[in-house]
Amino acid sequence: MYELFFQEFNKKVALTPEEQDVIKQYLTPKRLRKNQYLLQEGDVCKFIAFIEKGALRQYSLDENANERIIQFGLEGWTISDLYSFLTGEIATYHIDAIEDCELVLISKTAHEELLLKVPKYETYTRLQITGAYIAMQRRLTSVISSSPEEQYSGFLTLYPDIARRVPQHMIASFMGLQPETLSRIRRRISSK
Amino acid sequence: MYELFFQEFNKKVALTPEEQDVIKQYLTPKRLRKNQYLLQEGDVCKFIAFIEKGALRQYSLDENANERIIQFGLEGWTISDLYSFLTGEIATYHIDAIEDCELVLISKTAHEELLLKVPKYETYTRLQITGAYIAMQRRLTSVISSSPEEQYSGFLTLYPDIARRVPQHMIASFMGLQPETLSRIRRRISSK
């Protein structure tokens, strides 16, 4: 249990077996079936979720109730509405499962106690959020500076696993495009 | 010296005078005149810069050599090409001064030694990057889910100080638009 979680943790900061046992006590497993939600807009986000298995998406709804996907999550990644989690304000994002999922949840109190009790947990958290920041900055750069063709090609090479497992209209939403537009972009690319 | 830096630091984690003295030894002041650069694409980013005074912009160049501004920095903020700083790879962003600036630089070795010697520095860093992550996520959401009008209005209310101090064509670049387009959007908004 929690194999992947500790594997990723140890990649960032090596843990002793004892530390690992302490951390284990603060973790909660959760299964989610495809299409079930983990977080709904309007609720407070009560946890950080590490993905052991499966795929999820985090999105908000625009004025026309279109889904706008801000992030995908696959195994080994972490997903949460961090702002809501940290401040206790209601969430502005939805999170739900694209495939059946196995998650590891860290509640707010668990998070706070781990920060106090296990110094390496703080390091893990810092490195984890740093990686997420860099990935998001790269994405934002791509969105504001590339043509949709380039953006899509970049996405395919950077995240081939997502492209394989996720329906195309969600990738369109991730890119801020309509499904029809992405379809046409794909045709344009393949005809080159 | 370093007043604002320690003010912001203490807002996140309270320091004793002794800790403050230790940290001070790792900081380097730097002045930058308007239009001078702090980082050029192709160089390795050697520091994290805290802004005591002034304004900077971080941008990349697209295929037509258009500037695409990924981030502005005002006093109290931190600016760096984190990916380059952490990995030692060459930078993909430029950073230069929009106004005369006073900066506080933290070099890579200073950063690493501070992480080891001063536990609160790690906490500061963690909170700092978390805030940056949340701000960037909010921005990305706005870019992919709002109309340019809404995006610009949101920008004005969220960052009125930037709007006041930075030329309009840079704000256009920040929004991923051409200057002409932003000008027309402004007219549309003001005629309502």
Next chain:
DNA sequence: CAAAAGCATTGACCGAAATCAATGCTTTTT
């Protein structure tokens, strides 16, 4: 297995942003 739902594609049309070009204003430089 049949019906329904979800999904990708294509076409026609419309609207909005990009592009090209020109103008006038303000700020900077000499």
Next chain:
DNA sequence: AAAAAGCATTGATTTCGGTCAATGCTTTTG
């Protein structure tokens, strides 16, 4: 003070994504 550079605005035209609508294929569900 004059010249140059930087900047915002406006107009005309083109390009490209959005919207509406229809079709066929695949997957899910009862």
